[in-house]
Amino acid sequence: MTSPSRETGIAIVPGTACGPIVVMKEPLSFWGGVDASTGVVIDVHHPAHGTSLAGAVVMMPGSRGSCSGSGVLLELALSGRAPAALIFADPEDTLTLGAIVAAEMFGRRIPVMRLSDDAFGRLASAAEAKIAPDAIVADGGRVHIALSAAGHAELRLSPDDRRLLDGAEGRAAQQAMRIVCAMASQQGAAALVDVTRAHVDGCIYAGPANLVFAEKMEELGARVRIPTTMNAISVDHANWRCQGVAPAFGEPAARLADAYVRMGCRASFTCAPYSLPDPPGFGEAIGWSESNAVIFANSVLGARTAKHPDFLDFCIAVTGRAPLAGAFLDEGRLARRAVRVEVPEGVDGSAWPLIGYLTGLASPDRIPLIKGLAKTRPTQDDLKALCAAFGTTSAASMLHIEGITPEAEGLGGNPEDEVVIDSEALAAGWRKLNDGPARVDLVAIGSPHASLEECRAVAERLDGRPLAENLSLIITAGRDVVAVAEAEGTLARLRNSGVGVIPDLCWCSITRPVFPELAKVVLTNSGKYAHYGPGLSGCTVRLGTLDDCIEAAVTGAAPARLPGWLSAATISGRERPRS
Template identity: 40%
Template structure:
């Protein structure tokens, strides 16, 4: 591949993989079974030139490859308000990655697909929440692969034998004792997002082991919320939850998992994270919008939303509820009858992209509530809005009244 025997496009990609291996001090490369590409979001001409160059040189992916969120919602034309000078190359970038053989999933949550990596598989995933979910919840093995090494790994089917691909690099470095958190509090996904904010700050780029959590209260959506925010507030690419995540269950009495420095996590710390994620918004002002689905809304979340909306009134006409999801999940949710209740009450669906990275919210939508720690982290910088962070129940109550509603019982 490096010498051009499989074509100039593959040789170009392999040169980058080998260069990364040298930087990481890897002595060899690993074969991978799967890839997820983040570099399909349009940031400028260089990204488009890169993808088109690979395609023009005849490169195609060699392993099953999914695509992250793009800059456009192709199912709802005109929803993203990009000027033509940005919309045209953004669409060209999407086309270039499809030409390279990647699957047009356009989702930041490829783990919600029916086809996802298995425990122990070496993969090359980009996108921070996807990376931490794959490592932690699926037990697959990936390093942090970003633009543009992600597509090079997909083309060559190789990554450096380094980092989190090595079993000895996946051991925990700090224990976070969560035994002081009540089961009732841990019943809300947003609380797990706030926990992720604390985890990220306490762990940095380390590997936390969360202990003292009853496995019965844990599900994938809560782990998704935890990981996405921990990867935003810190550099967490792998976490373990005792008795829950696969490597924590199989660790047994491994001495590498004992005697760790320990930090006690309290409800006060989570309420502090909630308040910090609320970026200076004036709660006395009208609420303009609610943003759900960052990372993308899952099928189970659509089901929970439909149940929560039973018997309720429409959303306030001055408050738009935006729901980000993938095409695949949206089709499943529509078939199951989980979407109509939200749309009947005024919610708007967004696919292929996300409301915190592209101009979708109307200019007058300045105060936005969300249960997503990741949305709360990035939206103020990316689109210049004020954010109120809260549980799904608080968000829905607020959307109906058109002003922020807090329920402190959910945070106690």
């Protein structure tokens, strides 16, 4: 008789559960990757697309992508559609925080465990598992994994931390500090750190759970301690009623935004907070959420923030404190993999979302040092596009670009290995994201939110030409950008061509009918939306150059093709036709 295995693991959020095992070989973003109402995987680029996670013991290396995954998990927990348990091979924050909030505030416990590689591999071969606080048993008892509590050094708290934790400043601050401390403990942080500002991502209405959390905190008396901006929300706050949005969605989405404003957050409503006046400075410790914003702040600005999950962001805003872990520390900012990009001559702005997307695939679980781009002179919008696309395919909170980003020379360090992205890989990646029907119904600009320069570029390229019949071009942008565009006349030029410019919401939170009802094929210049869009909208979403987007806008079509800079490179390289 074969004796049972005796591997060990750590119970991050202890509890009991049982269910069939679902193994995912790739990390997954729950936001844009899992339907919050059913628990089914909707990420069309993920191997588990179509799989139901409801009631399953879900095993995966870790999560990736959006900070809003914690909100999706809470939504699933409150509706009874959550996984029975989550088991990771690597450290993981986003879904873990969702499970902590579900247990702390709502009494809905989703056990979370982290296993060694050997234990993970053994369990992954089983069909179902039974989980207790001290063990996982599977395969008829032949797999037995002992679980221990997460063992960390005692978290050092300041006198002010202890006052908050003891309830001296009210129940909301006490609850927020409990959640901050719980996350610090699971991250192995020895202490907390003061942050100067926060950015709240949980104001997006993923479902009733986000609203329940916000209104519960408001009921407890929550107020932010530090300047706090807000991410894009799920409606155009002033205009959703006249846009035809159903009150059943528009009212709770607006209520969610209003609750955060009443608690002291600034109604900035943008997913590009680095474009607001007075962005964070180099070395400044901040408490930001929203994956693209976190990666841009760390990588391009040199500010310091972990990739905080939704709900933790607001708890940090209420306490002014964050776990001193991850990218707050030098060791948490070191590059561990080099990614060399063999970029062709003559690249334009369309290269950056593609490079970000492929770099994330090449470095899904570690900070990369990107080589080969030093002579390209990217704009802030180029780097925004790269960071956003990188955040869809990697769990890392930042990246370095040799010769471009401020810490590449010092913290680029000594990467453990190197991956090469050559012109063939670039072409294959573009074809994957650009594939689809030539006929286009909708052109989507502004994921993350369009800058003033991007709005001007669209106006200049259209040059007053009307849009093709039955086609929509919509730009989403922060209200500050829209106000300046209106004052200088750019907004009028866009609207004269029939372009819709919508503030407050963004493409990852837009819903029908603001998203045109009859649209089936979407063209976008955003690598982020090309990845998330199919699952979120149910449409074919293609990546194109800005010129492709303008061509589609005025003709109604943009055939699948490589951008000029990449087409020339593949013809002159391995794809040159033989004579």
